[in-house]
Amino acid sequence: MKTNNRIRNLRRKAAESQDWQCYYCQQPMWETDPKSFSARFRVSDRAILLFRCTAEHLEARCDGGRDIEENIVAACHYCNRNRHRKKRPKDAVSYVSLVRSRMEQGRWHPVLLKQNPV
Numbered sequence: 001m002k003t004n005n006r007i008r009n010l011r012r013k014a015a016e017s018q019d020w021q022c023y024y025c026q027q028p029m030w031e032t033d034p035k036s037f038s039a040r041f042r043v044s045d046r047a048i049l050l051f052r053c054t055a056e057h058l059e060a061r062c063d064g065g066r067d068i069e070e071n072i073v074a075a076c077h078y079c080n081r082n083r084h085r086k087k088r089p090k091d092a093v094s095y096v097s098l099v100r101s102r103m104e105q106g107r108w109h110p111v112l113l114k115q116n117p118v
Ligand SMILES: [Zn+2]
Pocket: 022, 023, 024, 025, 026, 027, 075, 076, 077, 078, 079, 080
């Protein structure tokens, strides 16, 4: 995904208002410093990539979702990637429900940083 300054600023703003927790799974995310993040949570460098903070369009770009503040939330790489793996991504509300219920069943992230975040 192409990341320009505007998106980066929107992503950071969203992340700050979400207290750096993923909009979907509520796991912590990192933006620029994976090393201290992996030290803090004691996970591998590979697992840490899943928790990179990304800009997520609530209304997907392919549905005409725009790069505006109201449409951008911060989501971890894992949730973002999984939502958009499908040709027709779920709407954001359904996807929140899906992720949260999977989280409760322990069937979402392969590695959890924070237990029972929901
Ligand atoms: Zn997530």
